[in-house]
Each structure stands twice: as structure tokens, then as C-alpha cells.
Amino acid sequence: xxxxxxxxxxxxxxxxxxxxxxxxxxxxxxxxxxxxxxxxxxxxxxxxxxxxxxxxxxxxxxxxxxxxxxxxxxxxxxxxxxxxxxxxxxxxxxxxxxxxxxxxxxxxxxxxxxxxxxxxxxxxxxxxxxxxxxxxxxxxxxxxxxxxxxxxxxxxxxxxxxxxxxxxxxxxxxxxxxxxxxxxxxxxxxxxxxxxxxxxxxxxxxxxxxxxxxxxxxx
Numbered sequence: 538x539x540x541x542x543x544x545x546x547x548x549x550x551x552x553x554x555x556x557x558x559x560x561x562x563x564x565x566x567x568x569x570x571x572x573x574x575x576x577x578x579x580x581x582x583x584x585x586x587x588x589x590x591x592x593x594x595x596x597x598x599x600x601x602x603x604x605x606x607x608x609x610x611x612x613x614x615x616x617x618x619x620x621x622x623x624x625x626x627x628x629x630x631x632x633x634x635x636x637x638x639x640x641x642x643x644x645x646x647x648x649x650x651x652x653x654x655x656x657x658x659x660x661x662x663x664x665x666x667x668x669x670x671x672x673x674x675x676x677x678x679x680x681x682x683x684x685x686x687x688x689x690x691x692x693x694x695x696x697x698x699x700x701x702x703x704x705x706x707x708x709x710x711x712x713x714x715x716x717x718x719x720x721x722x723x724x725x726x727x728x729x730x731x732x733x734x735x736x737x738x739x740x741x742x743x744x745x746x747x748x749x750x751x752x753x754x755x756x
Contacts, residue, residue: 562638564645564692567664568652569608569747576601576751577664578671580608581683585676600754607750608743617739621731628724629717636721637732639695639705643725644736646695652740661692698722 563581570577579594579601586594591602612618618637625633649657665687672680686692694700702722709718725732 562642563686564642564695565638566605566608567692568645569604569744570601571748571751572663573597573601574667574671576604577667578674579603580605581668582675582679585679596754600751603754604747604751608747611743611746612739615739615742617735621728621735624728624731625724629721632717632721635708636705636718636724639701639708640722640725640732641736641740642695643698643701644733645740646693648733648737652744657696658693661690664692698725701725 566580567577570580575595575597579598581601582598583591583602583605586602591599594602613634622633622637625637629636645652646657653660668683669687672683675683691704694704702720705718705721709716709721712718
């Protein structure tokens with residue numbers, strides 16, 4: 538999840554009055570749920586659960602919510618990710634993290650077989666089915682997102698350059714002030730080697746750390 542603050546009249550000012558929340562990296566978070574349905578559900582609803590409200594959920598769902606927070610925090614503070622954001626900042630500014638989340642899902646999708654023995658399409662369909670079964674346990678906003686995700690097959694869009702570019706362009710149109718997201722897939726084309734090499738080094742680390750963190754939640 539990403540929070541982007543800005544003012545339609547002056548998006549570069551330091552005092553922001555509008556916050557836009559994005560949750561784009563569903564593919565990675567779903568992958569890092571390790572095919573455990575309550576963990577997947579917890580990861581998916583995590584952005585709707587504020588403060589200590591996670592304590593109101595069943596134990597395995599709590600683990601998913603907390604795992605989601607851990608993954609976001611670990612990613613945002615990792616030296617490899619910070620270095621890559623620095624390289625992208627001159628073009629993307631404060632949106633570098635937003636774009637990088639999308640691009641990492643694209644790289645995960647195109648390099649899927651290096652990380653999973655299950656076919657991507659089969660795995661994604663199973664994810665959709667698990668989330669669909671739990672829609673009644675979600676907020677109305679999250680139910681809407683699940684419906685749109687399945688209807689438009691968001692997770693499979695990341696497998697192509699065209700699909701990933703479309704996601705970024707659509708995100709750009711939802712922001713009511715000038716932003717660099719439109720055509721920001723050009724960033725991937727310009728820095729493709731660096732983005733892929735960073736992902737290849739970073740993803741096994743987050744995979745290992747997420748599993749270790751999940752193990753700490755075990756009864």
C-alpha cells in the first residue's frame with residue numbers, strides 16, 4: 538500500500554491536503570502469503586485495519602495483517618530498494634515507490650517460474666477463488682476491489698508490458714493533479730537491467746524474511 542499526498546493546485550508544496558491511497562502490489566503480497574488462505578485474507582484486508590484493530594480478528598488472519606505490515610516496512614527500508622528509488626527519483630519524485638511496486642509485480646510475473654513450481658495462471662485463479670469466498674467478511678471498499686480485480690484480471694495484467702503500462706496510466710488518471718505516472722512504464726524500459734537485477738537480489742531475501750516472520754506467529 539502507498540499513500541501519496543498532494544494538493545491539486547500545488548502538488549509540489551510541502552503542506553499537503555489530499556491523500557491518495559494505492560494498493561498495487563497485490564501479486565507480491567499474495568505470493569508472500571505462502572498459499573495459506575487466512576494469511577492471504579489477512580494480507581488483503583490489512584490496509585483497512587488500522588492501529589491495533591488487528592487484535593479483533595482470528596489468530597491466522599492477525600498473522601496475515603501483521604505480515605503485510607512487516608513486508609511493507611522491510612521493503613521500504615531495504616538498502617537495495619532505497620538505492621533504486623534514489624535512481625528513479627529524478628524522473629518520478631515522490632511517486633518512485635508507487636511505480637516501483639508496480640514494476641516489481643511485473644518482474645515477478647515475467648520471472649514467475651524462477652520462484653514457483655505452480656503455473657502462474659493456475660495460482661492466480663486459486664487466489665481469486667479464495668478471496669471471492671471471503672468477500673462477505675471484507676469492508677464494502679475491499680469487496681469492490683476484489684470484484685474489479687477478478688473482473689479485469691488485474692494480477693495477470695502484470696505479465697505483459699502493455700498490461701503493466703495500462704495499470705500505471707489508469708492510476709495516473711485517478712489523481713486530480715499533474716503527476717508522472719502516465720507513461721511511467723518508460724522508466725522500466727530505461728532502467729530495465731537495474732530494476733530486474735535489484736528484484737532478483739531482493740526478492741529471495743524478502744521471501745526468506747517473510748517466512749521467518751510468519752513462523753513467529755505460529756502457536
